[in-house]
Amino acid sequence: MDLSYSPDELAFQAEVRAFLAGELPQDIAEKVRLDTDLTKDDMERWHAILNNRGWLAQNWPKAFCGAEWSAVQRHIYDTEAADANAPRIVPFGLSMLGPVLQKFGSKEQQDHWLPRILDGTDWWCQGYSEPGAGSDLASLKTKAVRDGDHYIVNGQKTWTTLGQFANMIFCLVRTDPDVKQQEGISFLLIDMDTPGVEVRPIILLDGCHEVNEVWFTDVRVPVENLVGEENKGWTYAKYLLTHERTGLGGVGFSQAGLKTVKRIARAANHNGKPLIENPHFAARVAQVEIDLRAMATTNLRIISQAAAGEAPGLEASMLKVKGSIIRQEINDLARRAVGPYAMPFASEAVEGANDRIPDPLDAGPVAGQYFNNRKLSIFGGSNEIQRGIIAKVTMSGGA
Amino acid sequence: MDFNLTEERQMLQDTLRRYLREQYGTARRNEILASDTGFSADIWTELADLGILGALFAEDHGGFGGAGFDIAVVFEELGRAGVVEPVLDSALMGGRLLAAAGKTDLVELVIGGSLHLAVAHGEPDSRYDLDHVNTTVSDNKLTGRKAVVMNAEAADHLIVSAKNGGSIALYLVDKGAQGLDIQGYPLLAGGRAAEVTLDNTPGAPLGLTLADYEAANRLALIAQCAEALGAMETATALTKDYLMTRKQFGRPIGTFQALAHRMSDLLIELEQARSAVINAAGYADGKDADLHLSASKNLIGRIGRLVAEEAIQMHGGIAMTQEYELAHIAKRIVMADHRFGDTDYHLERFIALSAA
Numbered sequence: 001m002d003l004s005y006s007p008d009e010l011a012f013q014a015e016v017r018a019f020l021a022g023e024l025p026q027d028i029a030e031k032v033r034l035d036t037d038l039t040k041d042d043m044e045r046w047h048a049i050l051n052n053r054g055w056l057a058q059n060w061p062k063a064f065c066g067a068e069w070s071a072v073q074r075h076i077y078d079t080e081a082a083d084a085n086a087p088r089i090v091p092f093g094l095s096m097l098g099p100v101l102q103k104f105g106s107k108e109q110q111d112h113w114l115p116r117i118l119d120g121t122d123w124w125c126q127g128y129s130e131p132g133a134g135s136d137l138a139s140l141k142t143k144a145v146r147d148g149d150h151y152i153v154n155g156q157k158t159w160t161t162l163g164q165f166a167n168m169i170f171c172l173v174r175t176d177p178d179v180k181q182q183e184g185i186s187f188l189l190i191d192m193d194t195p196g197v198e199v200r201p202i203i204l205l206d207g208c209h210e211v212n213e214v215w216f217t218d219v220r221v222p223v224e225n226l227v228g229e230e231n232k233g234w235t236y237a238k239y240l241l242t243h244e245r246t247g248l249g250g251v252g253f254s255q256a257g258l259k260t261v262k263r264i265a266r267a268a269n270h271n272g273k274p275l276i277e278n279p280h281f282a283a284r285v286a287q288v289e290i291d292l293r294a295m296a297t298t299n300l301r302i303i304s305q306a307a308a309g310e311a312p313g314l315e316a317s318m319l320k321v322k323g324s325i326i327r328q329e330i331n332d333l334a335r336r337a338v339g340p341y342a343m344p345f346a347s348e349a350v351e352g353a354n355d356r357i358p359d360p361l362d363a364g365p366v367a368g369q370y371f372n373n374r375k376l377s378i379f380g381g382s383n384e385i386q387r388g389i390i391a392k393v394t395m396s397g398g399a
Numbered sequence: 400m401d402f403n404l405t406e407e408r409q410m411l412q413d414t415l416r417r418y419l420r421e422q423y424g425t426a427r428r429n430e431i432l433a434s435d436t437g438f439s440a441d442i443w444t445e446l447a448d449l450g451i452l453g454a455l456f457a458e459d460h461g462g463f464g465g466a467g468f469d470i471a472v473v474f475e476e477l478g479r480a481g482v483v484e485p486v487l488d489s490a491l492m493g494g495r496l497l498a499a500a501g502k503t504d505l506v507e508l509v510i511g512g513s514l515h516l517a518v519a520h521g522e523p524d525s526r527y528d529l530d531h532v533n534t535t536v537s538d539n540k541l542t543g544r545k546a547v548v549m550n551a552e553a554a555d556h557l558i559v560s561a562k563n564g565g566s567i568a569l570y571l572v573d574k575g576a577q578g579l580d581i582q583g584y585p586l587l588a589g590g591r592a593a594e595v596t597l598d599n600t601p602g603a604p605l606g607l608t609l610a611d612y613e614a615a616n617r618l619a620l621i622a623q624c625a626e627a628l629g630a631m632e633t634a635t636a637l638t639k640d641y642l643m644t645r646k647q648f649g650r651p652i653g654t655f656q657a658l659a660h661r662m663s664d665l666l667i668e669l670e671q672a673r674s675a676v677i678n679a680a681g682y683a684d685g686k687d688a689d690l691h692l693s694a695s696k697n698l699i700g701r702i703g704r705l706v707a708e709e710a711i712q713m714h715g716g717i718a719m720t721q722e723y724e725l726a727h728i729a730k731r732i733v734m735a736d737h738r739f740g741d742t743d744y745h746l747e748r749f750i751a752l753s754a755a
Contacts, residue, residue, distance in 0.1 A: 136647035205726035269524040339526045345585040
């Protein structure tokens with residue numbers, strides 16, 4: 001056992017720190033610090049800076065112009081990036097579609113789509129969930145029927161994150177309705193400018209426009225946009241879901257969130273003293289910090305296994321559950337710390353709202369964030385689904 | 400012991416519940432939430448006409464109620480429907496302070512629905528402390544800043560606390576008064592508040608002290624607890640319905656034991672919350688009033704968070720959308736913890752009072 005980084009890893013950490021200090025635009029970092037929504041331009045700007053350095057596709061092999069970082073390197077980057085208030089990398093093209101194309105796509109698809117992810121030509125979104133197919137994803141109904149050189153797609157996807165910015169969507173569609181649910185699904189790439197694609201916003205409970213419904217009415221998709229084989233899409237989708245394993249616990253987010261809580265609690269007055277000195281509040285903060293320290297090590301243990309080539313199984317589910325609980329607890333502490341000033345609606349959705357609320361704690365929309373992050377235990381397989389996986393694996397010997 | 404409502408209160412509850420069920424659905428409320436004023440003048444007038452505002456005042460002041468249980472009945476129903484109109488701040492707190500000051504003519508206008516009030520007590524760094532007032536007064540002119548003042552923009556008069564020498568006193572400030580600046584903003588859970596600054600602003604002394612404010616604050620605590628209870632009842636009912644209708648894996652999700660047990664826990668905790676509101680309303684006039692009120696507010700804060708979070712979680716994504724009823728209700732429940740002292744504030748106060 002050795003909990004310290006190797007000299008190479010320490011050198012890498014210093015390199016990441018120097019890069020973030022020199023290259024991360026201050027206006028973007030300030031928005032991240034205050035949990036303000038980033039614009040499309042903000043995200044594209046940051047992607048371009050990372051791409052320029054060769055650090056955008058961190059998990060891609062060098063053969064596809066990726067950084068091919070080890071799991072530990074990615075962990076170091078995630079931690080440093082959160083600490084520096086760098087925005088997260090938009091995952092849909094880079095973490096989700098990219099690895100699927102590299103594993104299952106044709107040479108033509110790889111040559112065409114992968115460079116466009118790196119240089120920002122395409123903004124991808126994910127078409128998985130449907131109104132009737134959430135936790136039970138395999139029950140999806142959007143169907144694609146072959147018609148000559150095209151598929152005709154009809155149906156509806158939902159919870160499409162940042163779909164309003166996207167020009168491309170990768171979709172799970174039903175191509176064979178007559179077989180077992182999982183066996184009739186295909187993985188299709190759809191240009192969102194095709195006639196018949198309609199994006200409708202869903203406004204979340206914190207007032208933000210983050211997710212969308214995407215409707216397909218007789219949308220013609222060229223057959224060359226089928227990834228891999230017809231009716232094998234479920235395999236690719238599962239690969240996608242299990243591929244992106246590091247960062248699941250959101251350790252960096254939690255560490256940054258805890259820093260915010262402490263900053264607010266140092267500034268907030270409680271009976272003439274800083275709130276951070278209040279025993280009840282301090283105990284709550286300490287409790288979650290203790291949990292987080294343990295989880296950070298759990299995270300590293302799992303990453304090390306992955307680095308050694310062992311595929312993490314139920315550990316990933318464990319990290320997702322515990323990580324979401326910890327992050328949500330930190331969001332709860334932040335809103336408590338702010339007190340009455342948590343009540344104003346400070347969303348970017350209301351133009352100029354932030355200017356009208358001279359919150360002396362400069363806390364940002366912490367209550368909105370608290371509500372928004374209830375999603376953490378719902379999306380990507382709810383915590384109930386994850387617990388089901390853990391139970392199934394440990395008590396009946398197979399998922 | 401009798402845990403039944405009196406006939407009058409039962410009628411009050413029935414009337415208000417029926418009215419809100421018919422007139423205050425999700426669509427109507429979403430219109431109100433999106434409006435510039437943040438509340439509906441029509442709803443306000445109708446609440447007055449139905450006698451809802453009058454139920455918050457004793458007969459001596461032109462009302463026909465005013466006791467803890469009257470307040471609890473009214474606010475439980477307002478909470479059940481997720482009402483955003485400022486009944487608590489404008490009518491209950493503002494009106495009862497004016498009643499305490501003997502301003503019966505103004506109270507009559509409040510009960511009739513034609514006079515709006517705002518209570519400006521908290522300051523940017525006072526958090527939940529009641530005696531932390533830095534606004535000063537000299538020759539009946541007030542100077543200072545008040546934080547997150549509910550209903551300030553719509554108020555005809557503001558009731559403002561200020562430090563007069565060593566003690567805190569309350570003043571009536573007209574909305575057009577010189578040196579009064581009101582910067583309004585919407586609230587996450589509906590309604591509007593404002594940052595209020597006073598610069599040598601004239602105010603009429605009401606003859607009220609911090610003790611009078613504390614008395615009004617006790618009423619507000621009953622109301623806030625009852626409102627959260629009503630909202631929790633809605634959250635629980637919506638969740639129960641959803642568990643019985645939403646199907647995944649070929650069956651209603653409520654048939655999965657993992658969810659069924661959690662639903663049962665919510666129902667158990669909801670009964671705890673109901674009893675806590677009864678304690679708050681029933682003991683609010685006694686010598687241990689503050690102890691009971693802190694106990695209730697702490698419990699409501701804890702259970703409120705549980706109910707809001709579990710209701711959202713068991714619904715899944717749909718509960719995250721603004722247009723679904725639960726989203727608004729969950730926000731009302733959680734944001735109730737940010738008024739009149741949160742869970743931790745009342746835990747500490749309970750510890751201090753029970754040790755005394």
